[in-house]
Amino acid sequence: MKAEILTLLREKDGYVSGQELCNRFGVSRTAVWKAINQLKESGYEIEAVPNKGYHLVGQQDILNKNEIESRMNTTWAGRELYYFDSTGSTNLDVKRLLEEGAKEGVLAVAGEQTQGRGRRGRSWQSPPDTNIYMTLGLRPDFQPDLAPMVTLIDAMAVAEAVEETCGLKTQIKWPNDVVIGGKKICGILTEMSAETGYIHYVVIGTGINVNITKFPDEIKETATSLCIEKGESVLRAPIVAKTMEHFERYYERFIQTKDLSLLMEDYNRRLVNKDARVKVLDPKGEFEGTARGIDKKGQLLVQRQDGSMEEVYAGEVSVRGVYGYV
Amino acid sequence: MKAEILTLLREKDGYVSGQELCNRFGVSRTAVWKAINQLKESGYEIEAVPNKGYHLVGQQDILNKNEIESRMNTTWAGRELYYFDSTGSTNLDVKRLLEEGAKEGVLAVAGEQTQGRGRRGRSWQSPPDTNIYMTLGLRPDFQPDLAPMVTLIDAMAVAEAVEETCGLKTQIKWPNDVVIGGKKICGILTEMSAETGYIHYVVIGTGINVNITKFPDEIKETATSLCIEKGESVLRAPIVAKTMEHFERYYERFIQTKDLSLLMEDYNRRLVNKDARVKVLDPKGEFEGTARGIDKKGQLLVQRQDGSMEEVYAGEVSVRGVYGYV
Numbered sequence: 001m002k003a004e005i006l007t008l009l010r011e012k013d014g015y016v017s018g019q020e021l022c023n024r025f026g027v028s029r030t031a032v033w034k035a036i037n038q039l040k041e042s043g044y045e046i047e048a049v050p051n052k053g054y055h056l057v058g059q060q061d062i063l064n065k066n067e068i069e070s071r072m073n074t075t076w077a078g079r080e081l082y083y084f085d086s087t088g089s090t091n092l093d094v095k096r097l098l099e100e101g102a103k104e105g106v107l108a109v110a111g112e113q114t115q116g117r118g119r120r121g122r123s124w125q126s127p128p129d130t131n132i133y134m135t136l137g138l139r140p141d142f143q144p145d146l147a148p149m150v151t152l153i154d155a156m157a158v159a160e161a162v163e164e165t166c167g168l169k170t171q172i173k174w175p176n177d178v179v180i181g182g183k184k185i186c187g188i189l190t191e192m193s194a195e196t197g198y199i200h201y202v203v204i205g206t207g208i209n210v211n212i213t214k215f216p217d218e219i220k221e222t223a224t225s226l227c228i229e230k231g232e233s234v235l236r237a238p239i240v241a242k243t244m245e246h247f248e249r250y251y252e253r254f255i256q257t258k259d260l261s262l263l264m265e266d267y268n269r270r271l272v273n274k275d276a277r278v279k280v281l282d283p284k285g286e287f288e289g290t291a292r293g294i295d296k297k298g299q300l301l302v303q304r305q306d307g308s309m310e311e312v313y314a315g316e317v318s319v320r321g322v323y324g325y326v
Numbered sequence: 327m328k329a330e331i332l333t334l335l336r337e338k339d340g341y342v343s344g345q346e347l348c349n350r351f352g353v354s355r356t357a358v359w360k361a362i363n364q365l366k367e368s369g370y371e372i373e374a375v376p377n378k379g380y381h382l383v384g385q386q387d388i389l390n391k392n393e394i395e396s397r398m399n400t401t402w403a404g405r406e407l408y409y410f411d412s413t414g415s416t417n418l419d420v421k422r423l424l425e426e427g428a429k430e431g432v433l434a435v436a437g438e439q440t441q442g443r444g445r446r447g448r449s450w451q452s453p454p455d456t457n458i459y460m461t462l463g464l465r466p467d468f469q470p471d472l473a474p475m476v477t478l479i480d481a482m483a484v485a486e487a488v489e490e491t492c493g494l495k496t497q498i499k500w501p502n503d504v505v506i507g508g509k510k511i512c513g514i515l516t517e518m519s520a521e522t523g524y525i526h527y528v529v530i531g532t533g534i535n536v537n538i539t540k541f542p543d544e545i546k547e548t549a550t551s552l553c554i555e556k557g558e559s560v561l562r563a564p565i566v567a568k569t570m571e572h573f574e575r576y577y578e579r580f581i582q583t584k585d586l587s588l589l590m591e592d593y594n595r596r597l598v599n600k601d602a603r604v605k606v607l608d609p610k611g612e613f614e615g616t617a618r619g620i621d622k623k624g625q626l627l628v629q630r631q632d633g634s635m636e637e638v639y640a641g642e643v644s645v646r647g648v649y650g651y652v
Binding site for chain 2: 144147175196200
């Protein structure tokens, strides 16, 4: 009920009467009053204006289960939602939830991670109440070798959600870094549990630099946050909800063909290196060329000087711009 | 020390004196006497013959940590060994051990599994003290899409170990069923935890029908056991140890090239369908042809009537003989 009250308070041009809420939910005045009070306790400033009703004052960057649910507009992605003020790692949480039987689309969001991890066991700084740390769980019905594609889909969803909610122009650095002005705002760690020919589950962990303003020395040249880029603090909950919305939409398109053929145009439009010179750092040998975009398998097509096209497979190699970081 | 005493009792033409054991391990007569007594308590029949020494009588099918270690002849596979009289599932045990930091080669063996599982969540009957239930843990340094190949390698290791210890002719039904006379004696469940481009770990669970003599109705036409085929009860520990030995050898060859090019000849020699008519049950369309063997990626090459060669990828399809079960 509280999530719905929040949705109504935002929709209804500012005011919702107590009676309206009673009728809507079929509960007593006291129950409404109690719910409003609980919302106030969790940080919302709600005024009761005589003859007009309840009114939500200002916009605080509140992240909790009610706040996220009040903005969620999906069919399945993020519909089973767990919020933790602090947790070890949302990837671990969702793995556990899936092992205990959670459905496709289960989402864990945390205010803080005490053991946040990046790729290959690197740690991922997760300070409290500033950024987004969330993990989506899937139970895909496709072959394990397709799993890396969901990381690209998630990057597209984050890029789209940030652009829509913050009005900042986002790009993607292949395969899955979301960047603004060439600097990284998002890290994605996709993990899978599988047997031969069969995926048990996939978890997609997404960390977005939202209101953080100081970075450790080793990443401060290459990382940024939405707050820094926008010049003001940003609400996290709408980004969570919009990311789920776009993920759901993109993922359903992906499932139709089990490849990226319906998505690669959207992806390539955002590709930061599109038609730019790149250096491919392949353990089997470096080479330079011009990035032309991804193919339907998510491989980066890099054209060599002689015109021939190389397919670059993520995971084995990294690609960087010949000019500048990206 | 107890594992080594067992090894010595088997090697030394039948007799080992107490003094020899004292010298060997640098312990007192009392310590040796205690160790011998503990071995007797775990089921070994050990005689003390005056002027000759200790003597191991008969061969009991005993499975425990000492027994397996006394027969283990590997560098890393199975060297970190856990034995459980009864456990839920050895795959779950080894996943947990790897998550807690166990090294490549960690092996769990159980006398009984209470929640044994086969592929795609099917249950795997694991009655006590008759069969082999074991799981090997690896931390591979190759791309996740290569992981299915270790299942083929394990099938080869089991086939070789059974042939060597029992003198029974084994074959492999692609991709990884070990069969005797066309009937299955072994199931393998390989599971992986991975992120994009990077494997956290792989566990290979192997169930071998050793001394079981009755099967449930639904598999009694297609399954057999070593005891049934040999006409007498079979020792389990030597099969465990020999499987590790052959796995280690094959796996090291695999690692050299990161494909099956050095193993496919051995594999194809055992392939039950080699040069026989098969029906390929591909969801995209069935077809018949002649199985020619695997390629270096582990795909089955099936030649169509018109001479063209199809590569059949495990996981998506199954293959069965046109004549008979296999």
